[in-house]
Amino acid sequence: MSNDSGTHKLWGGRFAGGPSPLLDAINRSISTDFRLWPHDVRLSRAWALALGKAGVLTMDEAEALRSGLDRVALRIADGAQPIATDEDIHTMIDRLLHEEAGTVASKLHTGRSRNDQVATASRLWTIDACHKLDTAIRDLQQALLTQAETLTEAILPAYTHLQRAQPVSGAHWLLAHFWPLDRDRTRVANAARGTATLPLGSGAIAGSAFPVPRDLLRDELGFLAISPNSIDATGDRDFVAETMFACTMVAVHCSRIAEDLIIYGSSEFGFVKFGDGFSTGSSMMPQKRNPDVFELARGGGARVLGDLVSLLGTIKGLPSGYSKDLQDDKRALFNAIDLLHLVLPAMAGAISELRFDRTRMRAAVSSAMMATDLADYLVKKGATFREAHGAVGTLVRQAEDAGIEMTALPAEAFATAHALFGSDARDALGAEASLAARNIAGGTGPVAVAAQIELARASLTTAPRAIGSAT
Ligand code: ARG
Secondary structure (H helix, E strand, C coil): CECCCCCECCCCCCCCCCCCHHHHHHHCCHHHHHHHHHHHHHHHHHHHHHHHHCCCCCHHHHHHHHHHHHHHHHHHHCCCCCCCCCCCHHHHHHHHHHHHHHHHHHHCCCCCCHHHHHHHHHHHHHHHHHHHHHHHHHHHHHHHHHHHHHCCCCEEEEEECCEEEEEEEHHHHHHCCHHHHHHHHHHHHHHHHHHCEECCCCCCCCCCCCCCCHHHHHHHHCCCEECCCHHHHHHCCHHHHHHHHHHHHHHHHHHHHHHHHHHHCCCCCCCEECCHHHCECCCCCCCCCECHHHHHHHHHHHHHHHHHHHHHHHHHCCCCCCCHHHHHHHHHHHHHHHHHHHHHHHHHHHHHCCEECHHHHHHCCCHHHHHHHHHHHHHHHCCCHHHHHHHHHHHHHHHHHHCCCHHHCCHHHHHHHCCCCCCCHHHHHCHHHHHHCCCCCCCCCHHHHHHHHHHHHHHHHCCCCCCCCCC
16 A cells, blocks of 8 residues: 555554654565565466456456566566665565556455465575576586596595595595585475475465465466465475575585695695686785685685574574564575575686696505505405404504605515515505505496496486476
């Protein structure tokens, strides 16, 4: 309704006085929820049709509303801006619809509330966001895979406790960051599926009193299911929490990739150099080449996690049904998604520009890292693993005390350590042999890694995983 002062509000008739500017300031959400507009227009078009089918509106009225909403969409797409009294995007669209369609616009809100409206618009936005996120994750995976394909022959230490553990192929290490993102895609798809339940028709809390066909709304809007309880439907933000958990995992995984690259890019490791396009300099130290993209990705992980925690904190104490606290769900969700759309492409770009130093990687592999292979050698000759572990341990200590590689230990040292050591014992200390022994599925052997690369390629060529598209 429009009041005397020319403002446009969706409520207010029961109040004698106008709202305080202080209320307006805290209540206004349009700077956040403006981006819901295409979804709000879409659900309103479907609602108008449903009101027509239910006989609440004539089909002419429904059509007038629908074409009016189309013109509203064009105006917003053309840059129409909110005015000071537009409390939220729903109010703004209602105001523009009155301008476009005249008094029939006042019939659109029949049988619905902003409670089921905002829940529906937010779900449509989220489903769309899950699709876009799937694409952005895939682009980062592609960058990882492309680099991995160049590193099948490279060998570097794999670390446990950040101590040199065993040699692995460069491709195997990089693909260790590919699969978490693959799981993220599944999580995002599951979040989209969980989001695809229609709240519209729930009204403010008790369900619409008009016999609106909800199955038509479901199909028009591309939802998979209809909410079975109107109280739950208007207060449920599980879909936001689930989407944000998926976002948080993406951010955490980006942060872990970043951490590996920051460490491996230090002069001490020197395994990788950052490209010019994704490095920053220092205002003081002319020699600096800083991996800011990866550091910002690592820092961004904390912000997304914070958004998830703030959302869960918002939900946990609420009574059933809608409370205005829920208006803040969108701030948290949009922050998280927006940040990922900065982090994911920047990471993909920075990874594409990485230059690996295969010589430095290989030089970091010392013979002690094949101690397990030497113990396995003894096992193959008939020793128990425990016994072999002890014998090899004494050789590791001797080499360490003498400050030499294990391969430089004299033959007598091997013979003394265990009777089953033969003249071929030192061969077990080769890094290539260590990798070649590990062609078990999921291992770092060249055959296994080639198969892994095939699996990775296949996972990227399948259709986007996020289903329940509302588009
Ligand atoms: N801007 C509100 C939100 O985002 C719309 C719902 C308002 N509902 C209400 N009962 N005041 O949550």
